[in-house]
Amino acid sequence: MTQRPATPHVASYYAATANAGPERPSLSGEVSCDVCVVGAGFTGISSALHLAERGYKVVVLEAARVGFGASGRNGGQIVNSYSRDMDVIETKYGLDTARALGDMAFEGNRIIRSRIEQYAIDCDLKNGNLFAACNARQMEGLREHQALWQRYGNRELELLEGEALKREVQSERYVGALVDHSGGHLHPLNLVLGQAAAFEALGGTLYEQSPLLELTQGEPARLRTPEGSVVAQRVVLAGNAYLQGVVPELEGKSMPCGTQIVTTEPLGERGRALLPNDMAVEDCNYLLDYYRLTGDGRLLYGGGVSYGGQDPASIEAVIRPKLIKTFPELGDVKIDYAWSGNFLMTLNRLPQFGRLNANVYYAQGYSGHGVTCSHLAGRLIAEVIEGEGERFDAFAGLPHLPFPGGRLLRVPLSALGAWYYSLRDRLGG
Template identity: 45%
Template sequence: MARLDILTANDRPGEYPGSYYAATATALEPFDEALGEIACDVAVIGGGFTGLSAALHLAEAGMDVVVLEAHRVGFGASGRNGGQVHPGQRVDQDGLEEMVGPDMARRLWDIAVESVDLTIDYARRYAPEAAYVPGLIHADHRQRFVAHSHAYAEKLNRDYGYDRIRPLARDEIRAKVGSGAYFGGVEDMGGGHLHPLNYALGLARAAREAGARIFERSRVGWVSESEPVRLGTAKAKVSARYLLWATNGYLGDLDRRIASKVMPINNFMIATEPLGALADELIPENQAVADSKFVINYFRLSEDRRMLFGGGESYGYRFPADIAAKARGPMLEIFPQLAQAKIDYAWGGTLGITVNRMPHFERISGNILTAGGYSGHGVALATLGGKLAAEAMLGQAGRFDLMASVPTLRFPGGPAMRTPLLVLAMLWFSLRDKL
């Protein structure tokens, strides 16, 4: 049986999905398709946050950079996600201290804080239309989780000097989130939310203006690991001193070493009609919200006062026929007030996860690097990930190597067993969320 083509299974080649983001983006004229023989210092496969950030940093440093995007810049998870900018790594500091020790955990925390600061700076400088808004709430859907959330906020204040986060009691969270579903949580004013596709397009404009050459509708079909590295699309052959894999969940089968550690999974979002005054009852202070379920619900308001809601699990790589129903059910569990609200947009996307939910950074060979596997935490970390890859290619590899030293294990059974194992895991965690 032929393997699923992750780049075309759910999308039309060269087109953005029918998302709220695509409908409201400040559009860029399409970039040219790659043609003929192309030589460069660095080739980047993937035009999302990682690839565009790397291209921007390298071009600013005087490197000749070529970005090869199979569809359109920001086409993948970078242009479809919840737009939430999270401080910290995907694994919390308690987990990191156990995984890598307190000293390295502190260095990983500092990198994560820098990733948020960099993202906010870039959004304001290169993509004001992304409309960054500060404020992020972690909402506990079980009473037994609240004590840990509060203790963790206190730990970040005490041990990491992070004073932007504070505990929320039950009455406080219900004043900030108009739902009876949550028992407490934390408010983090160091994080926030933005329009992710506008942010990606802003990075693309900045990279182009810095001198990077960006090609769209230029799907890479083969890579030859040599010096220089060689790679090809349907109509071009590229040679480069360095190569960066920046594909995240859309790698497919091009490199099985990366595929063994980064697994694609789907997530789904909906956008309601504009809600007017009701929006202020649901999230009166306009923060982004993510809850404590393993199959996480995340939501925020758009600039035009729609509810943008992500949720619902999927057990295969093809999107369900009715995406709106997939995400609408979890939304109504939290906000029954939206029972009569019309769903104007519904879309899916594919992200990359790892076994331990930490990003996968690796030097595949002397001149080939990869960064991805952000596990749903990629808006900020992918932005900095591109910068760290650029630093490594410019001869300052320390911080890239620090991220690469965090162990990311292979999925048991390799790529062939990932899907059935995902089904079992998601069924279990979905059941646990309901108990």
């Protein structure tokens, strides 16, 4: 049999600085388990680890490497809540739904921190993130945001203006900011690799280079890969933007979107002068910029969205102007790494949790807030498999809306909407 070429991690800063770990074998032959998880990113590994801790026999199938997708490529920011915040959820879906989701809005953050401590995961964890306002309208929005989050229990928020802001970020782009001291940032690939190692230490089995080719639903379900199969009592689909062409019922109501990131050479004192307290930053624009210092003192800077997930011809050409607009003094900085990756966006920007049938579960579509929400998803999936479905069903009850125009028009229509909002950001309106 011809050996299939292995799919490595994308050439990113994270891959270059990943903690050492094994290359797992691909699946060969047939295996059986209590739960088969498809996808070894945050959602899949979080689910697998929670289930293994509860005593389940779990097999994880990964098409490439652990953390190959968004979990190993993102901005590394621990941002609380969801991509649509609680006021929108209250207005559209009612107070009961808002209360249920609000009770869980900060839980993903706590799960991440407990995992790091419990399993001694080395992933450059740092505290604090900052939402920066580019104009007066955005600053007023941050005041409302502070009041909203405080109503749902986050008391670690601080509004900054004037000199107080300059103590956190040395840029002329902003008129003020809201600091979430409970947030933070980290090396996301090392986080997921550490949790994968913990899962395996508990007896879990993880196959890399084992893409799902076919799912036959039933009790049990059967999952086919190029060289093997899994017979499972339950299935968790956790491929997000990288599970395409296998489960069509999950594709029509979501859209892969690309984002681009660069990482500079190590900056030393230059970097510490720009971000004196080492917080992560994201602005309040619709198409936002986000950045932070890495563990070795580089500036990691990302921004923009490519609808449909296509890569630009030059990532550096897209991101460098944004970086220099924020920090003109870095005009001569050398870019050491540039990469892109896809996240999965939903029409209402809320995550999609649900069941395909009685024993096939899924969680996807975090719309840019996947670091924390995916860890919450893993806990909720373990709960529902244990028969404790109330919290999972609070999310599953949200509508999963199709994009207008279907798969053919979802990209141009989304891009048109993004153009409108980005124009409004530029005009300050």
